[in-house]
Amino acid sequence: MAERAPMNRILLWGGLAILAACLSTVQVAGHLASPAPAGASPTGADWLDAIILYHSVLPRIAVSLVAGAALGLSGLLLQRVLRNPLAEPSTLGVSAGAQLAMTVGLLYAPALMDRAREGVALAGGLAVVGLILAMTWRRGLEPVAVILAGMMVALTATMASAALILANGDYLFSIFIWGGGALAQQSWGPTLTIALRLLVGLAAAVLLMRPLAILGLDDASARSLGVALNATRFAVIGVAVWLAASVTAEVGVIGFVGLAAPALAHLSGARTQSQKLVAAPLIGAVLLWVTDGLVQLLAGANGERVPTGAATALLGGPLLLWLLPRLRMFEWPSLNNRPAPSRRSPHPRLLIGVIALLGLAAAALALTVGYGPDGWSLATGSLLDRLLAWRGPRVAVAAAAGAMLAAAGMLLQRITANPLASPEILGVGTGSGVGLTAALFLVAAPGIGLQIAASAAGAVLMLAAMLALSLRAGFGPERLLLAGIAMSALCSAVLTAVIATGTPQAFTLLRWLSGSTNDAGPADAWFCAGAAVLLLAALPLASRWLEILPLGDVTARSVGLPVQRCRILLVLFAGLLTAAAALFVGPLSFVGLIAPHLARLAGLGRATEQGIGAVLIGAGLMVVSDWLARTVAFPYQLPLGLFAALLAGPYLIWLLSRASPRAG
Amino acid sequence: MPGPDHTPALYELDAVGFSAAGRPILSDLSLRLEQGRIYGLVGPNGSGKSTLIRMLARQQPPGAGRIRCLGTEIARIGERDFARTVAYMPQFTPPAEGMTVRELVALGRFPWHGALGRFGAEDAAKVAEAIAETNLDAFADRLVDSLSGGERQRVWLAMMLAQDTRCLLLDEPTSALDIASQVEMLGLVRRLSRARGIGAVIVLHDINMAARVCDEILAMRGGALIAQGTPDAIMTGETLGAIYRLAMGIVPHPVTGDPIGYVL
Numbered sequence: 003m004a005e006r007a008p009m010n011r012i013l014l015w016g017g018l019a020i021l022a023a024c025l026s027t028v029q030v031a032g033h034l035a036s037p038a039p040a041g042a043s044p045t046g047a048d049w050l051d052a053i054i055l056y057h058s059v060l061p062r063i064a065v066s067l068v069a070g071a072a073l074g075l076s077g078l079l080l081q082r083v084l085r086n087p088l089a090e091p092s093t094l095g096v097s098a099g100a101q102l103a104m105t106v107g108l109l110y111a112p113a114l115m116d117r118a119r120e121g122v123a124l125a126g127g128l129a130v131v132g133l134i135l136a137m138t139w140r141r142g143l144e145p146v147a148v149i150l151a152g153m154m155v156a157l158t159a160t161m162a163s164a165a166l167i168l169a170n171g172d173y174l175f176s177i178f179i180w181g182g183g184a185l186a187q188q189s190w191g192p193t194l195t196i197a198l199r200l201l202v203g204l205a206a207a208v209l210l211m212r213p214l215a216i217l218g219l220d221d222a223s224a225r226s227l228g229v230a231l232n233a234t235r236f237a238v239i240g241v242a243v244w245l246a247a248s249v250t251a252e253v254g255v256i257g258f259v260g261l262a263a264p265a266l267a268h269l270s271g272a273r274t275q276s277q278k279l280v281a282a283p284l285i286g287a288v289l290l291w292v293t294d295g296l297v298q299l300l301a302g303a304n305g306e307r308v309p310t311g312a313a314t315a316l317l318g319g320p321l322l323l324w325l326l327p328r329l330r331m332f333e334w335p336s337l338n339n340r341p342a343p344s345r346r347s348p349h350p351r352l353l354i355g356v357i358a359l360l361g362l363a364a365a366a367l368a369l370t371v372g373y374g375p376d377g378w379s380l381a382t383g384s385l386l387d388r389l390l391a392w393r394g395p396r397v398a399v400a401a402a403a404g405a406m407l408a409a410a411g412m413l414l415q416r417i418t419a420n421p422l423a424s425p426e427i428l429g430v431g432t433g434s435g436v437g438l439t440a441a442l443f444l445v446a447a448p449g450i451g452l453q454i455a456a457s458a459a460g461a462v463l464m465l466a467a468m469l470a471l472s473l474r475a476g477f478g479p480e481r482l483l484l485a486g487i488a489m490s491a492l493c494s495a496v497l498t499a500v501i502a503t504g505t506p507q508a509f510t511l512l513r514w515l516s517g518s519t520n521d522a523g524p525a526d527a528w529f530c531a532g533a534a535v536l537l538l539a540a541l542p543l544a545s546r547w548l549e550i551l552p553l554g555d556v557t558a559r560s561v562g563l564p565v566q567r568c569r570i571l572l573v574l575f576a577g578l579l580t581a582a583a584a585l586f587v588g589p590l591s592f593v594g595l596i597a598p599h600l601a602r603l604a605g606l607g608r609a610t611e612q613g614i615g616a617v618l619i620g621a622g623l624m625v626v627s628d629w630l631a632r633t634v635a636f637p638y639q640l641p642l643g644l645f646a647a648l649l650a651g652p653y654l655i656w657l658l659s660r661a662s663p664r665a666g
Numbered sequence: 667m668p669g670p671d672h673t674p675a676l677y678e679l680d681a682v683g684f685s686a687a688g689r690p691i692l693s694d695l696s697l698r699l700e701q702g703r704i705y706g707l708v709g710p711n712g713s714g715k716s717t718l719i720r721m722l723a724r725q726q727p728p729g730a731g732r733i734r735c736l737g738t739e740i741a742r743i744g745e746r747d748f749a750r751t752v753a754y755m756p757q758f759t760p761p762a763e764g765m766t767v768r769e770l771v772a773l774g775r776f777p778w779h780g781a782l783g784r785f786g787a788e789d790a791a792k793v794a795e796a797i798a799e800t801n802l803d804a805f806a807d808r809l810v811d812s813l814s815g816g817e818r819q820r821v822w823l824a825m826m827l828a829q830d831t832r833c834l835l836l837d838e839p840t841s842a843l844d845i846a847s848q849v850e851m852l853g854l855v856r857r858l859s860r861a862r863g864i865g866a867v868i869v870l871h872d873i874n875m876a877a878r879v880c881d882e883i884l885a886m887r888g889g890a891l892i893a894q895g896t897p898d899a900i901m902t903g904e905t906l907g908a909i910y911r912l913a914m915g916i917v918p919h920p921v922t923g924d925p926i927g928y929v930l
Contacts, residue, residue, distance in 0.1 A: 346764060346809065419760075546781050550773055554760040556725055561829065562749025562777035607764035 015270065019288050025295025026063050030055065061187040066294040066310070067287045068196040069185075069253055070263070072245045074286020075203050077260030078267070078278055079242040082214055083235050088149050088483060090260035091127075091246035095156030097257065099130030100250035102159040105166050120195070123251035127243045130155050135239075149422065150595070157592060158647050164515070185253055185294050185310045192252040199248045200283070206241045207279055210234065215275045256311035258491045259286045262318040265484060269322075293317045309498065316499075319492035323471070323485055347605025354606070354614055361401075361622035368397045368625050373633040395527035400628035400642070401621040402527075402534035403583040404593050408620025409538055410579040411594030412548075412601075412613050417572050419552045422483055424595035425461075425580040429490030431589025433464025434581040436493045438514065439500050442507045450529060457585050462577035464489060469573055515588055526586065533582040537575070541613055544572060548609035591627075592647045593620045623649060674737035676701045676833055676865045677722060682731035684717055691717050692889045695731070699867065701832065704859055706880035707869045710910055713886040715869045716757065716837055722867060723754035723835045736832065749777035753826035757837040757869075759818065762810040767821050770810050771796055774828030796827035799858060816847030820854070827858060834859070834866040841871065848872075852879045873909075873927050877901050885909045901925035 077090040091097050103126025107115040115122060134155055138147045187193070207214070213234045249256065263286035264278065272281040294310045296317070347353045369390065370381050381389050411424040425431050437460020441448045448456070471485050497515065501508045522530075547568045550558050558565050580594070601615030627645035634645075677699040684692040692714045699705055707715045720726040721733060724740050733740050735751060743751070753774070762770050774796070775789040797806055800820045805813060810821055819839060826834055834855065840848040852868070856879045859866045870876040876883055877897035885893040885900060893905050900906075906914040906927050913930040 346766070543782060546776060549769075550776060552760075553762060553773075556754075556756045557760060557773075559725060559745075560723060560749060560752075560754040560756075561773055561825075562746035564745045602764065608769065 012270070015285065015288060018292050022288060022291040022295050025292070025299055029059050029063075029295070029298060057189055058187055061190045061193050062185055062294065063291070064190070064193040065187055065196065065253060066185055066290045068193055068200055069249045069256060070259055070287040070290030071283035072196055072200045072203065072249050072286075073256060073259040073290075074263030074267075074282040074284070075200065075207065075279075076242040076245040076249075077286075078264040078282040079203075079207060079214075079238050080260070081264050082275075083217055083238040083242075084143055084148060085217070086143075086148055087265065088261070088487065089152070090264075091242075091250075092156065092255075092257045092260060093149060093487070094134060094152040095130040095159055096127040096243050096246040097250050097255040098156040098159035098163070099126040099128075100124070100247045101255050102126055102163045103129075104251065105163045109166060120248050120251040124244060124247040126159075127247035127250070128240075130159060131239060131243050153427070154592065154647050161647070164512075196249060196252055199245055203241050203245045204279075204283070206237075210238055211275055211279070214238065254309070254311055256290065256314060257494075258315045258318050258488075259289055261484075261487065262286075262314075262322050263289060265322060266318075289318050289321075290314060313495055313499065315488075315491035315495040319488040319495070322488040346607045350606055350608070350611045353604060354611065354618070357604075357615055357618045357622070361618050361625070364622045364625045364629075365397055365401065368400075368629040369393050371629075371633075391524075395522045395524050396628060396632075397625055398527040399522040399530045399586050400624040402530040403587040404591075404597070404620035404622070404624025404646075405538060405617045406534050406579040406583040406620075407587075407591060407594040407624075408597035408601075408616040409541060409613065410576040410583070411596075411620075412598040412616045413572055413576040413579070414594075415598050416548045416552050416609065417569060417576070418482060419554060420482060421599070422595070423486075424592075424598075425576070425584070426589065426592055426594055427483065427490065428465065428468050428486035429493055430461045430464050430468075430577065430580045431584045431591075431594075432490050432493035432497065434458065434461035434584045435497050435511070435514065435589050436460045437463075437581070438585070439497065439507075439511060442510060443500075450525075454533075454582060454585055458578055458581035461581040461584070462574060464493070465573045465577045469569060514585075522586065530582065530586055537579050537582070538617060540575070542610060544568075544575075545610045545613070547572065548613070587624065587642055591624070591642065593623055596646075597623060673701060675699060675734075676703075676736065678734040678737075680732045680734075682721065682728045682733060684714075684721065684726070684729040690889055692721075692729075695889075695891055697884070697891060697894070699865065701736075701865050702859075702863050703881045704856060704866045704868065704879060706876035706883045707867060707886065708871070708873055708876050708883060708909065709886035714889040715886055718886070719754075719835050719837050719867060719869055723752060724748060725754065725756075746777040746780060749829065749831075751831055752833050752835060753829040753831040754835040755822050755826060755837060755839055757841065759822050762821075765810050766807050767802055767810055767813070767824075768793065768797065768806045770821055771802075771824045771828050774825040774830075777829060792830055793828050796824040799827060800824040800854060816843050816850065819843060819847070819851055823851070823854065827862075832864055834864065836866065836868045838869050838871065840875070848875060855879065873901075873906065877924065877927075898925065901927060903927075 073091060076096075080089040080091070080094060081087060100123035103122050104115065104119070107122045134148060134151045135143070137151045138144065217231075217234060217238075246260065264282045266285050266289075267278050267281035270281065270285070272278045290310070293314045293316070297310045297313050370386060372379055372381060372389070372393075407425060410430070414423040414425065414428060414430075415421060417423075434457035437456040437458070438453060440460070441453055441456035445452060467489065468482065468486055471482065497511060501512050501515075547563065550561060550563055551565075551568065551572075555565050558568075583591075597620035598612065598616040600619050601612045604615065606612045606615040623646055624642070627642050627649060630645040630649075631642045675698045677697075679695055679697050682692060682695045683690065695718070707719060709715050717726065721728050722735075727741065735743065735748075740748065772785070772789070772793050775785065775792060779785055779789055797803060800823055802817070802820060802824055805817060805821075810818060813821065819842075823839070836855065839855070840851055843851060852875060855866055855868065858864075868876070868880065870880075877900070880897060883893075883895065883897055883900045884891060885905070887909055892908060893900055901916055902925075903913075903915045906912075906916075914927050915930050916925045916927055918924070919926050
């Protein structure tokens with residue numbers, strides 16, 4: 003059986019390639035349909051068909067192949083050089099940085115964009131990667147820290163782009179669609195550009211093959227084998243970023259291929275460096291080719307609204323999920339180096355008190371200080387009374403949502419014993435978005451009760467799927483994260499596809515995605531705060547379970563914990579918390595990831611203390627973010643998650659870089 | 667409660683078998699382990715020792731046959747009841763991130779107080795006793811991660827003692843320890859087992875170490891029990907040769923006179 007597996011996988015990829023070829027043939031045939039009768043001169047319509055064929059249909063097929071291959075190669079290089087199975091152009095923020103640079107360019111320097119599109123994209127991508135490397139250099143580019151920093155920066159860049167798009171209204175709505183990666187072509191130019199970059203990248207990768215193989219070892223071994231460590235590393239990263247940025251410049255953000263192609267190559271049995279170097283670009287190319295074929299097939303007569311870049315996850319996500327449990331030998335040793343253990347505070351209660359005071363101060367700030375047409379103002383007395391009706395609900399919603407997300411993050415990190423688990427990363431937030439989408443489309447005007455039920459159902463389903471995967475034998479933390487990212491990408495693809503339809507529901511979803519408490523009224527506030535109080539009050543009951551579960555199933559079972567039952571209960575709980583919060587502040591706040599880490603790094607180690615600390619930090623963080631979101635760009639409302647990431651991210655990275663790695 | 671004249675066996679195995687991916691790992695194993703005795707489980711790699719001890723610990727259900735613990739089928743015992751009877755230390759103990767020694771040891775009281783019950787005076791006393799018995803008093807408030815390998819292994823032993831069980835199951839508790847820590851660890855297990863009158867099953871690679879601490883040795887090969895007996899009965903060149911498929915001999919210990927095995 004084991005011997006036949008690689009054969010099966012070769013068949014799988016061969017089958018997909020044939021499918022893609024068939025789809026392409028159908029498209030090409032559509033334009034060759036009527037062979038001109040012998041002797042008759044070609045009609046105008048025939049000429050038009052021929053022109054479309056040579057200048058749109060064929061280039062589109064070619065560009066999907068070269069872009070997929072370039073992204074596959076870029077992901078492979080980044081994963082290798084950073085020794086990080088989750089590194090790729092999207093998780094490292096290359097695509098997001100390039101997109102932000104281009105959005106800014108389009109708005110403020112259109113002339114520059116016209117001349118140096120690729121340069122702008124490359125500058126954005128390099129700036130983001132440089133930032134991430136600088137932040138995590140002192141941690142020795144440790145995978146967990148790099149991914150945390152990368153996702154934070156990528157999220158910030160995406161949010162900033164979304165904010166610019168929202169602030170400029172319909173004018174830039176097409177950028178959003180482009181942001182999803184639209185492969186429609188008018189010439190061979192982009193294909194040739196990317197193909198050239200791909201060839202250069204491949205040549206560089208072949209030249210650097212030996213140093214690359216050694217870079218897979220740890221730094222000390224690499225240095226002792228005489229590799230110029232940093233020079234090689236920067237050269238490889240430069241090539242990878244260049245590939246990804248040029249793809250972004252030519253066809254937009256195409257997520258997921260860079261992550262999935264190398265992982266799928268590995269899962270399909272490519273073991274050596276040279277095998278992977280061949281397999282990853284090929285798989286990337288096939289993946290994008292098939293996806294684009296399907297997108298065109300499904301778009302049919304309505305004209306196409308679903309960006310291919312978003313749809314890659316629809317195909318690649320399930321593929322990755324299907325392959326993940328089917329392979330042994332897939333654990334990278336790297337992620338097992340957890341973040342270094344933090345010191346424990348000798349006075350946890352005092353610390354919690356200080357955090358609570360800071361949270362209260364944040365609430366007071368958000369309630370009293372505002373920024374209006376006349377500049378900053380401090381509201382007191384009767385003015386405050388009038389403003390409270392507006393500001394009170396917002397602050398309450400923000401605090402309650404932040405608290406619930408933080409609690410959900412703490413639960414998930416402890417259930418899975420995985421420092422990177424959080425509602426955002428395991429796709430729970432986007433899962434609740436899919437539930438919400440279903441409610442919006444199936445029911446004309448769903449009430450709040452139905453909305454929350456639908457998004458909770460989405461979140462719980464998502465978590466249940468993750469958990470079912472993680473319970474399989476040998477499903478380590480990396481696989482769980484990969485599965486979570488695949489699921490998350492899948493759900494985002496669904497959301498993007500729906501948003502791209504441009505219906506009123508789409509705008510509702512776009513607003514939801516960017517997370518805003520702008521419309522929060524008293525009813526929302528009561529509901530959100532009530533949910534938070536009810537759910538959080540139940541949390542201390544589980545504190546003993548949460549103390550034991552991080553030690554793993556074996557230990558938990560041997561001290562008599564009913565492991566399955568605990569898991570199911572806690573997962574339901576985390577799903578409810580996430581859904582209730584995400585309904586009001588969107589799925590991308592990052593508070594669920596950051597707050598538990600902040601509490602832990604601040605010195606709160608035990609389950610109860612960490613839980614209380616995380617809840618308070620989450621609430622405070624969200625209140626301050628909300629305040630900044632409404633004041634910084636007045637009269638515009640910026641996305642909430644942007645500030646949550648901006649506020650806590652750098653502090654988290656600083657804390658991570660300060661703690662010394664565990665000895666031995 | 668055991669009857670006045672008839673004590674049930676700690677474990678009774680009846681035709682127990684297990685196979686993974688079509689390959690038999692254990693087949694048709696029947697044996698009886700008495701209470702209060704120390705059993706050493708030896709055998710070459712892949713002989714099924716770890717699988718057997720994981721089944722005894724109920725970490726893995728048997729593929730065939732029945733296992734009874736103190737007269738009751740183990741699948742029918744509730745989680746916490748089972749954890750009050752049997753404590754298990756896996757081959758690789760997980761990192762106890764951010765936990766102090768006392769907190770980790772206190773987790774051993776979970777089967778007694780449960781998720782919501784009060785951590786009472788008796789629990790605190792048992793934890794203090796376990797820490798004292800494993801000579802960890804000086805480390806009680808240190809982080810577990812900051813201890814050496816031997817000290818960390820003692821912490822996990824203390825957690826098992828706090829569990830206050832009738833039996834300890836240890837899967838290669840000495841594999842990562844230096845010789846002094848090995849002697850200390852196993853000496854501790856033997857002393858505590860005697861003092862508390864509880865049984866123990868220990869998977870060991872070092873046959874001489876097993877002969878030193880165990881009352882009885884169970885030797886496995888290829889998923890079957892090939893020899894069982896006191897150390898004196900097992901420690902012959904012939905039996906050791908059959909276990910490890912290696913020419914081995916025995917010399918008497920120059921001081922104690924106990925048999926010591928060596929490779930020819």
